[in-house]
Amino acid sequence: MAEQAQVLPGTLDLLILKAVSLGPLHGYGVLLRIEQISRGALSLEQGAVYPALFRLVRQGLLKGTWGTSDNNRRAKFYQLTAAGRKRLQEEMEGWDRLAAAIGLVLTARPEGA
């Protein structure tokens, strides 16, 4: 298992949107998916995922439908709406810019070295 990392403030929505973009997921599935993709480095607080999901639904980025899980449990599955897909694109581009910029700053060396 990789070392644990903190979820940066403000990035939770991005992570959830990305996770859901790979295929419809229920709330617990979102948790698992993020943990699995990050190879265990990112572990979300369980109680925090649902308010975030509800907020994204309210903003019209996700929509939820009740369905049945692999092991026959009734659960609500979330998937991206068109607006959600657009937002994910924007957020990802924003993240790339930020990461690149921070990367540049952090790899800077003293001049003339």
Next chain:
Amino acid sequence: MRLLAYVQSLASRFLRRDQLEAEMADELRAHLELRADDLVRSGMSRTAAERQARIEFGGQSRFKEEARDMVAGRMIETVVRDARLSVRQLRKSPSFAIAAIVTLAMAIGANAVVFSAINGFILRPLDLPNERSLYVVERTADKASSESYLNYIDLRDRTRSFESLAGFSPDQLWITSGATPSRVWAFQVTANYFDALGIRPYLGRFFHAADDQGINSAPYAVLSYPYWRTHFDGDAAVVGRTIRINKQPYTIVGVAPEGFRGTILFFSPDLFVPMVNQPQLDGTNQLTSRGQRLFAVIGHLKAGVTPTQAVSELDALGQWLEKTYPKENEKLRFMLGRPSLNGDGLAAPMKAFLGGLMLLAALILIAACTNLGSLFAARAAERSREVALQLALGASRIRIIRQLLSEAVVIALIGGAVGLWGSVLVLQWLSVWHPFPQFPLNMPVAADGRVYLVALALSVASGLVFGAVPLRQVLRTDPYAIIKAGAPAGAPRRLTARDLLLVAQIAVCALLVMSSMVALRGLSRSLRADFGFDPHNVTLVETDLAMAGYRVPDMPAMQRRMIDALQTIPGAEAVALIGQAPPILFVSNGSKVFTETTADLEPASAVTAAVMYSVSPDYFLAAHTRLVSGRQFTWHDDASAQRVAIVNQVFARRVFGSPAGAVGRFYKLPDGARIQVVGLIPDGKNSLNLADEPQPAMFFPILQSPYSDSWLVIRSERDLSQLSTAIRAKLHGLDPGLPSFIETWTTAMQGALFAPRMASITLGVLGAMGAILSVTGIFGMAAYSLTKRLKELGIRVALGAQQGEILRAALGRPFKVLLFGSAGGLVLGVLASRVLSFIVYQATPRDPIVLAGVVLAMFVVGLTATWIPARRALLVDPLILLRDE
């Protein structure tokens, strides 16, 4: 899209509350099951797995809370919660809540009333089509819209700036169709009046320019909508019917639209008749005299013509008129005014008055806000422990501030609602109020949407303003220090912002108290003013001989008969007659006056202008007007004798240089008549505006200057009802068709005194509010500073301080604040004296009685406000205080 989703979720939040709760619970259950399934798969027992899943998930109630916030917008939820909490908090301290609400209700109510008046008189127009281009033509010289018929015709036919020019003049007429004549108020209008305004009849037709075929050619009447409803039961068949107006047959051609009340805001006429029929209605032709200014002129500017262009064109026409008719015209320069108040002659003082009132009302609101601000600050300080505890337990400062502000806004909204409710009552009463029954007063001041909006905005804004006062205090609160040591004891020695606020508030209140004192002084002066006559115990009978069918040569004999008949009524001490209304009641006719030696009787060479009255010999006796020197008129001052006059002292001073030798001397009128002065009377009041300087006045014998309007003046101690029965009987005996309107002179004068009295009452009320606000303000401060220093005072008492010292320590500061504030208010008042004198009759705040009154009032305010705190301070028991903590 997002907004839509938001609204949907909001709606569903309220509509399907249970379902949502159930769904949330379902989702939570699904999560726990799925997690438990995984845990079981990794080898745990089912029970242990379920337990583990719940532990991992964390607090479920917190989940629900957060989830609920997320599902629907937090805003409404939070606001409702804050408001509920605020109401609960306020109910814990009802006296505070009531004091705050009452204070604000007064302030908001006062502002709503004043704003409604402004809205009704200035902002809200007459509601005519294209009113923006509608103007009245006024003369620059006297700011009055008033032209003679002949001048009007020239202006109408020559102007290229106006679509068309119309004229109108309020007049009183008699409907003589029934058994007894009944009085109506009418507009005599030019035949193009309705077309020039661009309005359509409700019923039938209006008369048009084409109906005007010369003098007395258009016996048509248009009814106003309310008159048609009340006097003709809204019967559509009235069109075409003939009624008798001043005994002449007139055909009703139509009914004006419902909202149309003529073109002066205050005045709602019952019917409209063509101006060309004036000679027939009044019995004398006033249309042929170019010097006789008869009516207001109004019209729409043509599209694309600016007011400036129109004025320069009118001025050119004026110059041409001056040149062509130099005898009748002088200083014919024009300006354009808004029609609603008939131009600037009325609008300017009205605006000044209402502007002054709005200023005072705004001051009240500011005073109320500072007042509530310090109350809130005191409250926040008292609650500092509670706030500190909340902070220590992790409440965010934003949350606490929001709570304080929402308390303020809740108070503001309740106060605003109460204030608005009160003001609506006052306004309803005002708009149906008929202070003088003989005049068709129309007060368009009922509250409308704009008023409600302003009141709401004022409430919320003032709530935020006074709620914001204690914010700094809360933001700086250090929870640990307060919980350790209690609220910081001992007032800071230096002057705080709150003290300054209070000083400012007291100053404003002192100013209000002062203006109300000035107003009351003015009122008492106007009540005791020397009118030059004594209206008490005098009954006036208004009649009109021309209307009753008398021709000019027959009038004097009939007037003599009326006087003789009334003299036989038992208890009638003196009976006289005056042509046109007695002084003050209405604007009186006037004339230019020339010295005896002036040969060229052009307006420019006149020595003065004077109002004129025609009276019977006993008038001065009946009116109790003292003769300074000379003689009264007799019945021998008739058409065949030397023309004589009795003048007042200003007249004598202006025309002859001094009143002393005036009796016996001569002067001239514009028609060349030589008049000899035979008597001199005191100045008295002759103008509608009592505050004006005395005007020159001349009285002529009725036999030498016959007048159709005849007001009988009867002095008698008997009461009005008995007297009027007797009077009616006598007049009926002389001529059953003679119209008469009977009232006491004092009642008739209510109209003249209406404006100054209204102003005085308004200012008085505002002043009383100011005084109340200072009491609560000082009281709040004294009580608060006392609470803060109780411990210190207890120690002082324990150390043996005397009562005087205790009082000084406890109340020195509030008293200083009161002192500085009152002084500031007095200075402000003296500086604002010009504004005040604009509003009130002979107002001067430099009046020593006013100054003393204000000082006394503020002293009483101080005593009242500090009485309870002072008693509390004196009763401080050191033992209890030391035991506390």
